[in-house]
Amino acid sequence: MKGKERNKILLSKLKDLSSDLVTDPDKLKAFADRWRGGFRQYSFYNQLLIMVQKDGSTLCAGFKQWRKHKRWVNEGEKALWILAPGIVSAKKKNADGEDEDEVKTIKYFFSVAVFDISQTSGQELLIGNTEVQGNGDVSLDDVSSKFNYPVQVSQGLADGSTDGHKIKLSKRSNKAQMIACYFHELAHILLGHAKDRGKNLSKQLRELEAEATSYLVCSCLGIDNQGAKSYVGHWNGSKEKIDKSALKILGTAEKILRKVKPEWFERPLAMAC
Numbered sequence: 001m002k003g004k005e006r007n008k009i010l011l012s013k014l015k016d017l018s019s020d021l022v023t024d025p026d027k028l029k030a031f032a033d034r035w036r037g038g039f040r041q042y043s044f045y046n047q048l049l050i051m052v053q054k055d056g057s058t059l060c061a062g063f064k065q066w067r068k069h070k071r072w073v074n075e076g077e078k079a080l081w082i083l084a085p086g087i088v089s090a091k092k093k094n095a096d097g098e099d100e101d102e103v104k105t106i107k108y109f110f111s112v113a114v115f116d117i118s119q120t121s122g123q124e125l126l127i128g129n130t131e132v133q134g135n136g137d138v139s140l141d142d143v144s145s146k147f148n149y150p151v152q153v154s155q156g157l158a159d160g161s162t163d164g165h166k167i168k169l170s171k172r173s174n175k176a177q178m179i180a181c182y183f184h185e186l187a188h189i190l191l192g193h194a195k196d197r198g199k200n201l202s203k204q205l206r207e208l209e210a211e212a213t214s215y216l217v218c219s220c221l222g223i224d225n226q227g228a229k230s231y232v233g234h235w236n237g238s239k240e241k242i243d244k245s246a247l248k249i250l251g252t253a254e255k256i257l258r259k260v261k262p263e264w265f266e267r268p269l270a271m272a273c
Contacts, residue, residue, distance in 0.1 A: 003110060006081060006111045007083070007109060007110060011083070011109070013052065014045055014048060014049060014083070014247070015247065018045070018249075018250055019246040021246070021250075022212045022232070022245070022249045022250065023232065024232075025215065025233045028215060028216055029219050031048075031051075031216075032219030032220045033219070036221075042060065042082065043254060044250045044251070044253065044254045045083065045247070045250065046082040046083060048250075049083070050080050050114070050116075053080045053081070058116065059116065059117045061114055063115065066120050069123065070122050070123035071120040071121065071122035072120060072122050073115050073119055074120060077115060077119040080113070080114050081112070081113060082114055083109040083110070084109065085108075085109055086108040086109060138179065138221055138260065139175070139179075140179050140182060143183075144167075144182060146260055147186060149165065149166055149167050149186065149189060150165075151166070151167050152166060152169070153168075153169050153170075153171050153178075154169075154171065156168075156170035157170070158170060159178075159181040159184075160181040160185045161185065163194060164194025167182060167185045168185075169185075180225045180228065183213070183217045183218060183256065184210045184211060184213075184228075185210070187211075187214055187217075187253075190255060190256070191206075191248060191249075191252055193206045193209075205245065207231075208245070209252075211228050212228075213253045216250070220253075
């Protein structure tokens with residue numbers, strides 16, 4: 001199969017997989033548990049592609065990366081295909097026509113072959129700490145300090161709200177509830193709901209996007225949000241309504257987690273997008 005044809009198939013499969021994932025809370029939770037278990041060296045998108053090609057994968061790398069760690073791909077093993085970004089660098093000019101800082105943008109994607117550790121043999125590899133983190137590992141102050149949106153906490157009936165610039169939360173005795181609400185409101189901001197994009201979406205779809213994002217982030221952090229699970233589950237039969245939102249939800253959840261837990265995204269073997 002030629003590269004362009006494979007890329008097209010992978011992108012199409014990724015879209016189908018993501019819409020199926022974000023409308024099923026059980027699948028979303030299983031995906032989060034897998035991520036918490038240590039399989040974090042690839043983007044959420046590529047994890048989906050790897051999972052559908054080889055369920056049970058734990059650590060993947062390219063042929064050359066495995067060789068550097070003195071491991072070799074077993075004869076007859078079938079490659080797993082992921083998508084890597086084609087990054088182009090360009091100098092940005094100021095008003096005087098002078099070059100400013102170099103700007104890097106993703107212009108395209110290309111398919112890359114990787115193999116799971118179970119498909120290789122050789123020197124023993126120390127994969128690292130796969131300890132599951134619980135909700136006691138994060139606090140609202142710590143999480144909110146990672147983002148440039150002031151948080152106001154007061155008494156109120158509604159759990160939270162945002163105008164796109166700041167986040168308002170109501171004081172609750174359940175701290176995990178406040179963190180989940182914070183991620184929901186933060187998702188609204190990052191998903192562009194307070195801007196032009198939000199005007200083209202129904203309120204129900206905006207809430208689904210924000211709640212699904214919050215549910216995935218919370219699940220990855222070990223916070224169980226049954227209310228979000230119920231809400232997301234209502235969309236199980238409405239996949240066609242969320243097709244355009246699915247990849248956006250996964251990307252936003254990953255963006256939040258990379259800020260909250262940057263140390264969890266160390267990639268000793270990865271060559272991923």
